[in-house]
Amino acid sequence: MFIHETDNWPYFRWDNDKITDLLARTNKAIGFLAGRLSAIGFDHQMAATVEAVTHDVVSSSEIEGVTLNTSEVRSSVARRLGVTVPETKEPTHYVDGVVEMMLDATQNYSVPLTAERLFGWHTALFPFGKSGSSTISVGAYRMGGMEVISGMFGRERIHYRAPEADRVSEEMDAFLLWFNDAECAPSLLKSAIAHLRFVSIHPFDDGNGRIGRAISDMVLSQADQSKLRYFSMSMQISREKKEYYRILESTQRGDGDITAWLVWYLECLGRAVEASESMLxxxxxxxxxxxTFSAITVTGRQREVLNTYLDGYEGKLTAKNWAKLAGVSLDTAGRDIRDLVSKGMLSQVQGRVRDVSYTINYVAEDAFLRHFSSPEIVQRDGKDYITAFYKDTKKVEERMSDIDRLRLKQKELSLNDLLYKYFAYLTDHD
Incomplete structure (x- = not known):
């Protein structure tokens, strides 16, 4: 028996004792992140939103095996939000359509969700009426049965069977009535339930996962009463895809008790917020x-590789890695790097003779270090954080990446280097 065949469908039940504390912690984490961003200025808030939405669009498609060009997505998101980004790549019409669909959910969160709106989202995902090589019904509910199947022919395993096609329209009418009901206030729980209920109905031939995640993001925006998104639930789900499908299948084969699904969803949401701290x-x-270096001229290749590192590439900044990323010879990479060193944008790590590595100078040293005191590394919950006092009064803290922790241990980075990397933005809104 599947969840939609139970007597209590779609009225789920759950164990409040297992949800209440987790719900409070997740809400607190989201509130802390929003509070942190409220102090950094609108331009930086929008830059963070562009990055979060970009990750959301790319990851949501990636979960379904569809690869989008990140630079194209970022350019499309930035243009629609009116934000200038350092690098641009002209997006395809398809990427523009996918971005428009995802942004419609969060930017127009107060607009009621209707069948026509869902049909428009579906058309944006499948503008040519094809899913791979298969022709599908586009901009309309499915006309046939739907099963999630894996395994070889003759040994197939049915993971889930959705409601029959003749039930879909009625099920979706009920879903939309519940979703738009003003008395059913938007919340983290509603986001989790909306996702589960929609993908369980599975109203379209394809694209249900992406649209379901857009719907859950829409509820999150409703709950925050904000068009700005600072974390990506889809990116975290992509990281935990195996567990996502496991808990989804387990719940859809259950008796209507969705406690395990809610626990996983809220914990995943908490991890998405935590991951956004590093992204931010x-x-x-x-x-x-x-x-800082707006007046300095760099080549397109130098800008592209620098942005790769600035976007979180965890390899060391060496001539060898530069050559690999840029697709150039080692000599050319060396010339690129020496030029940036001469312009003050990079500094050589001291004490290295072979395989010399470099650090990025986010801001000028004399305009930065004087603001900080008592920097140290602390451990909490098995993770390393760099902390310091900013202007002797405000304690600041950032979680360190694994590669930075290793490089600090190997004495390739100093505490001052890490202060530059993790807190440079603070000097921009003194």
Whole structure:
């Protein structure tokens, strides 16, 4: 028996004792992130939103095996939000359509969700009426049965069987009535339930996962009453895709008790917020870097590779890695790097003779270090954080990446280097 065949469908039940504390912690984490961003200025908030939405669009498609060009997506998102980004790549009409669909959910969160709106989203995902090589019904509910199947021919395993096609329209009418009901206030729980209920109905031939995630994001925007998105649930789901499908199948084969699904969803949401902390620091410091060196001329290749590192590439900045990323010879990579060193944008790590590595100078040293005191590395919950006092009064903290922790241990980076990397953005809004 599948979940839609139970007597209580679609009125789910759950164990409040297992949800209440987790719900409070997740809400607190989201509130803390929003509070942090409220202090950094609108331009940086929009830059963070561009990055979060870009990750959301790319990851949501990636979960379904569809690869989008990240630079194209970022350019499309930035243009629609009116934000200038350092690098641009002209997006295809398809990428523009996918971005428009995802942004419609979060930017127009107060507009009621209707069948016509869902049909428009579906058309944006499949503008040519094809899913791979198969022709599908586009901009309309499916006309046939739907099963999620894996395994070889003759040994197939049915993971889930959705409601029959003649039930879909009625099921979706009920879903939309519930979704738009003003008395059913938007919340993290509603986001989780909306996702589960929609993908369980599975109203379209394809694209249900992406549209279901857009719907859950829409509820999150409704709950925040904000068009700005600072974390990507889809990116976190992509990281945990195996567990996502496991808990989804388990719940859809259950008896209507969705406690396990809610626990997983809220925990995943918490991890998405935590992951956004690192992304946020990177976005802010990237903006600070290009502002600091706005008067310096660099080549397109230099800008592209620098942005790769500024976007979080975890390899060391060496001539060998530069050559690999840029697709050039080692000699050319060396000339690129020496030029950036001469312009003050990079510094050589001291004490290295072979395989010399470099660090990025986010801001000028004399305009930065004097603001900080008592920097140290602390461990909490098995993770390393760099902390310091900013202007002797405000304690600041950022989670360190694994590669930075290793490089610090190997003495390739100093605490001052890490202060540059994780807190450069603070000097932009003194």
């Amino acid at each position: 620091s990177g976005v802010l410091n990237k903006a600070m870097f290009w502002k």
